[in-house]
Amino acid sequence: xxxxxxxxxxxxxxxxxxxxxxxxxxxxxxxxxxxxxxxxxxxxxxxxxxxxxxxxxxxxxxxxxxxxxxxxxxxxxxxxxxxxxxxxxxxxxxxxxxxxxxxxxxxxxxxxxxxxxxxxxxxxxxxxxxxxxxxxxxxxxxxxxxxxxxxxxxxxxxxxxxx
Amino acid sequence: xxxxxxxxxxxxxxxxxxxxxxxxxxxxxxxxxxxxxxxxxxxxxxxxxxxxxxxxxxxxxxxxxxxxxxxxxxxxxxxxxxxxxxxxxxxxxxxxxxxxxxxxxxxxxxxxxxxxxxxxxxxxxxxxxxxxxxxxxxxxxxxxxxxxxxxxxxxxxxxxxxx
Numbered sequence: 001x002x003x004x005x006x007x008x009x010x011x012x013x014x015x016x017x018x019x020x021x022x023x024x025x026x027x028x029x030x031x032x033x034x035x036x037x038x039x040x041x042x043x044x045x046x047x048x049x050x051x052x053x054x055x056x057x058x059x060x061x062x063x064x065x066x067x068x069x070x071x072x073x074x075x076x077x078x079x080x081x082x083x084x085x086x087x088x089x090x091x092x093x094x095x096x097x098x099x100x101x102x103x104x105x106x107x108x109x110x111x112x113x114x115x116x117x118x119x120x121x122x123x124x125x126x127x128x129x130x131x132x133x134x135x136x137x138x139x140x141x142x143x144x145x146x147x148x149x150x151x152x153x154x155x156x157x158x159x160x161x162x163x
Numbered sequence: 164x165x166x167x168x169x170x171x172x173x174x175x176x177x178x179x180x181x182x183x184x185x186x187x188x189x190x191x192x193x194x195x196x197x198x199x200x201x202x203x204x205x206x207x208x209x210x211x212x213x214x215x216x217x218x219x220x221x222x223x224x225x226x227x228x229x230x231x232x233x234x235x236x237x238x239x240x241x242x243x244x245x246x247x248x249x250x251x252x253x254x255x256x257x258x259x260x261x262x263x264x265x266x267x268x269x270x271x272x273x274x275x276x277x278x279x280x281x282x283x284x285x286x287x288x289x290x291x292x293x294x295x296x297x298x299x300x301x302x303x304x305x306x307x308x309x310x311x312x313x314x315x316x317x318x319x320x321x322x323x324x325x326x
Binding site: 133 | 311313
């Protein structure tokens with residue numbers, strides 16, 4: 001394993017840990033609990049679930065690795081805060097969406113050669129990248145893992161229902 | 164800049180971003196607000212502030228780079244949840260503690276040669292590390308950055324007082 005491959009392994013392990021943790025946290029809730037707010041007047045669990053899935057759907061485009069499958073969800077889950085919007089997909093639809101987004105990302109990630117991770121992402125110009133090659137695809141992935149952790153911390157404030 | 168240096172730069176930037184963000188979030192609160200719970204019945208802001216500072220004080224030892232300056236705080240901030248404990252240091256003391264811990268870490272980090280970041284940390288045996296060299300000091304730092312983000316997500320639920 002060369003050094004680039006080692007770094008990529010570290011970055012992917014870091015990402016996969018957060019995604020696995022998010023799935024464990026969300027999957028512990030009953031369907032009814034998904035509609036609970038994480039704190040009085042704050043986002044509901046279902047909103048944060050859709051928010052993460054939509055953001056990761058967009059991640060394919062940020063990384064320049066594919067097209068978002070459901071950009072119509074940006075409006076509800078990325079551009080607006082939770083407002084009990086009736087236009088949100090059902091929980092079942094969101095669960096399928098979450099699964100397909102993360103399965104697709106996983107497929108893209110495991111097949112991406114290590115050298116590709118160190119190329120620039122689509123939110124950067126060539127000139128910016130030349131000035132700072134540390135801002136590459138892998139650094140975006142590190143950033144997104146922090147973002148997942150940020151919301152797990154919030155969702156974890158709600159204790160799953162135990163019968 | 165060689166590849167190891169590049170990856171260290173990415174890891175440190177990722178860590179520094181989260182610490183800077185945490186400081187911005189905490190410093191926006193009045194002293195009185197530090198005693199607010201992030202949600203009903205949950206940890207208070209001051210507890211999470213001390214929790215992060217104490218965990219990062221311990222990080223020096225986990226990385227094998229130094230000794231914790233205040234291990235006596237582990238009991239209040241790492242081994243126990245927030246319980247309004249009277250033995251907690253004052254907010255002023257905690258602010259000094261936060262500053263000194265992060266200043267010391269920063270000093271250690273900027274002076275650590277890139278190759279050192281890819282050595283094993285103290286929570287691992289030599290044998291485990293030989294089997295998986297991706298679990299090194301830098302991977303611990305990535306993990307701790309996620310942990311900071313996790314708690315920022317919670318503290319951000321409290322809106323700072325605006326006069």
